[in-house]
Amino acid sequence: MKRLGVNIDHVATLRNARGEHHPNPIFAAKFVNRLGADSITIHLREDRRHIKDLDAMKICSLKNLLVNLEISTNTKMIKKALIIKPNYVCIVPENRKEITTEGGLNLKKNKSKLKEIINLFQKKKIRTSLFINPSISDIKIAKTIKADCIEIHTGHFSNLVKSKKNFKKELKKIKECSKLACKLGIEVHAGHGLDYKSTKLLAKINEITEFNIGHFIIGESIFHGFSKVIRNFRKIIR
Ligand code: PXP
Numbered sequence: 001m002k003r004l005g006v007n008i009d010h011v012a013t014l015r016n017a018r019g020e021h022h023p024n025p026i027f028a029a030k031f032v033n034r035l036g037a038d039s040i041t042i043h044l045r046e047d048r049r050h051i052k053d054l055d056a057m058k059i060c061s062l063k064n065l066l067v068n069l070e071i072s073t074n075t076k077m078i079k080k081a082l083i084i085k086p087n088y089v090c091i092v093p094e095n096r097k098e099i100t101t102e103g104g105l106n107l108k109k110n111k112s113k114l115k116e117i118i119n120l121f122q123k124k125k126i127r128t129s130l131f132i133n134p135s136i137s138d139i140k141i142a143k144t145i146k147a148d149c150i151e152i153h154t155g156h157f158s159n160l161v162k163s164k165k166n167f168k169k170e171l172k173k174i175k176e177c178s179k180l181a182c183k184l185g186i187e188v189h190a191g192h193g194l195d196y197k198s199t200k201l202l203a204k205i206n207e208i209t210e211f212n213i214g215h216f217i218i219g220e221s222i223f224h225g226f227s228k229v230i231r232n233f234r235k236i237i238r
Pocket residue numbers: 007009043070090092100101131151190191192193194212213214215216
């Protein structure tokens with residue numbers, strides 16, 4: 001059964017716009033969980049532009065809620081994640097100037113550092129995922145450094161779908177990477193820039209077991225409410 005992870009970073013973005021307490025990301029985590037999200041994703045960025053340390057601590061201490069914490073490879077952030085103790089981590093590249101995560105990790109360059117990080121989390125029984133571009137060579141590296149999961153960056157694919165350009169080649173790449181990862185015993189996730197249409201296309205790939213979706217869910221919920229939007233995504237991915 002495919003799972004839906006809901007990224008609630010932008011609830012914190014909205015809260016921070018006023019510097020007050022509403023809307024509350026902790027309430028959002030509980031709320032989307034009740035509405036049928038299989039897990040919650042939060043990204044504790046180095047610049048703390050949305051989720052703050054206290055949000056992450058509180059969300060990760062909630063009972064009956066699976067939390068996927070996105071974190072960069074920065075040593076201080078890794079230490080922080082080990083204190084916060086989420087159920088899952090997803091290691092992402094981070095660049096201060098980017099609006100959102102712009103691409104996957106450079107696995108070739110950071111292989112030994114990532115291997116160490118994966119080992120640290122696995123010792124604490126925290127499932128560890130690597131956010132990567134759809135690349136066969138990256139899947140092979142992910143296997144050698146013992147990643148539990150990979151999350152395929154779907155940003156390029158989503159942009160092609162949204163702009164009605166030819167997405168077939170990118171879809172084929174995602175499919176081939178998913179099949180190889182699954183064959184090598186790595187769990188396959190997908191995320192970034194997904195909306196109803198791009199998710200529907202990717203949901204046909206059997207090997208993808210988890211979708212992590214944020215911006216579109218929050219935006220669409222302004223018009224239709226979390227309940228309807230989460231229900232729609234659950235229908236699409238299952
Ligand atoms: N997965 C990862 C690893 C991400 O970094 C993000 C963005 O924070 C997402 C999924 C969600 O992307 P979006 O907000 O575009 O749906």
